Amino acid sequence: MNAVLFTDLDGTLLSLSDYSYDVALPALAALKERGVPVVFCTAKTLSENEYYRAVLGIKDPFIVENGGAIFIPQDYFSFEFTHGKEQGHYYVIEFGARYDELRAALNAIRAETGFKITGFGDMTVAEVAKDANLSIEQAMRAKAKVYNESFRFDEPKDKEPILFEKVHEKGFSITHGGRYYNIHGRNADKGRAVKTLTKLFKREYGAVMTIGVGDSKNDIPMLKAVDQPAVVRRLDGTWLDIQLENLYKAEGVGPEGWVEVVEKFIL
Ligand SMILES: [Mg+2]
Known part of the structure; x- marks a missing residue:
């Protein structure tokens, strides 16, 4: 087989x-x-x-x-x-989902909660490189997102359920990878x-x-x-x-x- x-x-x-x-x-x-x-x-x-x-x-x-x-x-x-x-x-x-919709949802959640959320779209190539321990070339490739936004969530762990609830409320899904949180389409x-x-x-x-x-x-x-x-x-x-x-x-x-x-x- x-x-x-x-x-x-x-x-x-x-x-x-x-x-x-x-x-x-x-x-x-x-x-x-x-x-x-x-x-x-x-x-x-x-x-x-x-x-x-x-x-x-x-x-x-x-x-x-x-x-x-x-x-x-x-x-x-x-x-x-x-x-x-x-x-x-x-x-x-x-x-x-579309990247601009995911970015808009993250911005809305930040405005509603005051949470410290920093997406790849909020960072320059140099900032992504530093934050993710990547070379400049690797950071450029990592920022070329289309279906998913990766972000830092610099809040205490007990705020996490509120973040998850907010993402679901906006009609999207959220996962936690090794390094970043990811917001993406439900499907x-x-x-x-x-x-x-x-x-x-x-x-x-x-x-x-x-x-x-x-x-x-x-x-x-x-x-x-x-x-x-x-x-x-x-x-x-x-x-x-x-x-x-x-x-x-x-x-x-x-x-x-x-x-x-x-x-x-x-x-
Ligand atoms: Mg992994």
Whole structure:
């Protein structure tokens, strides 16, 4: 049976402290050799995904901005399928809300509550670079958001429920990634995108075994949508707090745990 790997990037395939991935390169090469699709499923933008696809030599479809859209190379599947638009050499299936609507909702919440909320859209490229520990080039790619806004919430933890309530009141969803909170469209979550893409893989290959690897709350919908969910250890030594029947908890932190999952379930 064909395996399909859905993977988060930050804190999972990429180290959360410095975005490194060297430790995962041999396992990635083995996956490529076996023709196992490696599908990024991340809060990152199209531009950031394209960067990591290029440096890691990955040609498979990918899910951007927490399920905001799926990008599928036009020559990837052998059949025609329903898609929203074509962009560059991709077919795009969109689920997310518009960035300007998300920004407007955040501004309204800030005005209503006085909360200290700082979105990527409020920061210059240099500020994003400093805050997220990115290079200027990486920060430019990270700011190119279309379906999702990432933001800092500099308030005590007990204010969090009010923030969540306000976001829902405005008609949007909120998730917490490793580093930032994310506001996005109600229909956009990693799980819906994973399910849509899994159907396409099944049409292409017949039966498939899906594996999902993540580290944070925004990965929960993805983990629930795959046959074999797995979490890697976080920098503080803990795992995502989630109860799933066959959840595998890797011993390794970030990319080291990722390698462990790939070796155990695929290689
Ligand atoms: Mg993550």
